[in-house]
Amino acid sequence: MMRLHRVILALLLAAFGWLLARAFVSLPASPPHLADAVTAQMDQSGVTHPLTAVLLNFRGYDTLLEIGVLLLAGLAALAVSGSATTTPRAELLDRPAVLLGLVRVLMPVLVVVAFYILWIGSYRPGGAFQAGSILGAGGVLLVLAGVVDGARVRLALRMILGFGFLVFLLVSATVMAGGRALLEYPVPYAGLLILLIECAATLSIGAILTLLFLGVVAKEEAS
Amino acid sequence: MNQAEIYLAAALGIMLIGLYGLFTQPHLLRKLIALNLFGSGIFLVYVAVARRIAGETPDPVPHAMVLTGIVISVSATALGLVLARRVKTLTGGTELPPPVEPEP
Amino acid sequence: MNPALWVDVVLAVMLVGLAVAVLRARELFVSIMLFVAWGLLLALAWARLSAPDVALAEAALGAGLTGALLLGAARALGGTSTKGDAP
Numbered sequence: 001m002m003r004l005h006r007v008i009l010a011l012l013l014a015a016f017g018w019l020l021a022r023a024f025v026s027l028p029a030s031p032p033h034l035a036d037a038v039t040a041q042m043d044q045s046g047v048t049h050p051l052t053a054v055l056l057n058f059r060g061y062d063t064l065l066e067i068g069v070l071l072l073a074g075l076a077a078l079a080v081s082g083s084a085t086t087t088p089r090a091e092l093l094d095r096p097a098v099l100l101g102l103v104r105v106l107m108p109v110l111v112v113v114a115f116y117i118l119w120i121g122s123y124r125p126g127g128a129f130q131a132g133s134i135l136g137a138g139g140v141l142l143v144l145a146g147v148v149d150g151a152r153v154r155l156a157l158r159m160i161l162g163f164g165f166l167v168f169l170l171v172s173a174t175v176m177a178g179g180r181a182l183l184e185y186p187v188p189y190a191g192l193l194i195l196l197i198e199c200a201a202t203l204s205i206g207a208i209l210t211l212l213f214l215g216v217v218a219k220e221e222a223s
Numbered sequence: 224m225n226q227a228e229i230y231l232a233a234a235l236g237i238m239l240i241g242l243y244g245l246f247t248q249p250h251l252l253r254k255l256i257a258l259n260l261f262g263s264g265i266f267l268v269y270v271a272v273a274r275r276i277a278g279e280t281p282d283p284v285p286h287a288m289v290l291t292g293i294v295i296s297v298s299a300t301a302l303g304l305v306l307a308r309r310v311k312t313l314t315g316g317t318e319l320p321p322p323v324e325p326e327p
Numbered sequence: 328m329n330p331a332l333w334v335d336v337v338l339a340v341m342l343v344g345l346a347v348a349v350l351r352a353r354e355l356f357v358s359i360m361l362f363v364a365w366g367l368l369l370a371l372a373w374a375r376l377s378a379p380d381v382a383l384a385e386a387a388l389g390a391g392l393t394g395a396l397l398l399g400a401a402r403a404l405g406g407t408s409t410k411g412d413a414p
Binding site: 224225226227229230232233236237240241243244248250252253255256257259260263266267270271273274280281286289290293294296297300301304307308311317 | 349
Binding site: 051117125126127129130133134136137140209212213216217219 | 379380383384387388391392395396399400402403
């Protein structure tokens with residue numbers, strides 16, 4: 001990049017930084033207390049952890065669209081890299097002993113921890129996204145160890161991809177049957193519905209993250 | 224100077240560094256890394272603002288937004304990497320092609 | 328100043344410094360490794376800012392999964408020894 005361009009860029013960024021600094025300095029001294037509003041309504045949300053209440057109930061629409069975006073990214077990665085099916089590990093060592101031993105020990109632990117974090121998300125820090133990312137990490141580990149490989153697995157993963165979004169959409173639409181708005185869970189069933197949505201979302205997120213990793217890492221078949 | 228202000232200043236620095244890197248680094252992967260830095264700087268602003276008034280429980284709504292942002296950031300990075308691989312397959316290089324001089 | 332804030336000052340300085348180092352690293356592999364380390368530092372910052380869920384997600388997704396994706400792509404793009412553009 002030319003010297004002159006770098007200088008202009010630096011000046012522009014400095015101006016931008018100055019504007020941002022002014023914005024930070026002029027933040028109002030008493031911001032709106034959304035934390036109190038959330039705490040006041042939390043017994044209507046079905047969970048006791050404020051973040052899960054916000055994420056899955058009060059701002060559930062954002063989470064629905066977020067899972068949709070994740071699904072779209074997974075589908076796009078599948079579309080662009082669809083012809084590549086060989087994972088690199090298949091070309092390297094046949095049976096990497098230490099890695100396989102590690103996978104044997106770690107995978108059950110990862111699954112148990114993931115479901116624990118999913119369950120505890122209603123009461124403590126945790127929830128569907130953290131649990132889904134742990135399952136995704138497990139999937140990445142399986143791909144790296146060569147346990148999971150190729151086209152057959154992609155088909156199996158594809159089945160789970162849309163599951164989370166579908167369940168979320170179905171739940172948020174069927175609650176409308178009682179004359180409620182979209183995503184307005186009936187209060188006595190709210191906790192159960194949130195757990196149901198989170199279970200499906202966890203599985204889907206794990207599958208999508210694994211598929212994203214496969215899409216980035218897989219090689220084209222040597223023609 | 225309270226805790227949130229320290230992180231706001233750091234977030235400002237991180238955002239500017241990320242932006243500079245996004246524009247100056249020619250290699251596609253480095254561009255994506257810089258973009259991630261920029262995005263995380265923005266998340267730092269959110270969470271610092273949520274923690275601003277000391278002594279109260281932090282505001283959970285910005286936390287939810289940042290959580291959503293992290294997930295979407297990961298999927299955008301993954302998609303960007305897949306596209307970078309496609310660029311490599313189609314053009315053989317890992318940088319964007321230089322701008323074509325207009326015909327005089 | 329409250330002595331506990333020194334932790335935050337050190338963490339903030341490290342975050343900014345490591346961000347500069349990520350972009351100035353000569354080898355791509357080093358850059359990615361530093362980025363993963365930066366993500367873990369950021370998870371510490373989330374913990375200091377009383378955002379435990381965000382810290383969990385950042386450590387798993389931001390540092391872990393993004394690092395794995397970047398490394399996988401770097402290898403697939405034909406080598407991790409591409410030189411960086413020294414600013």
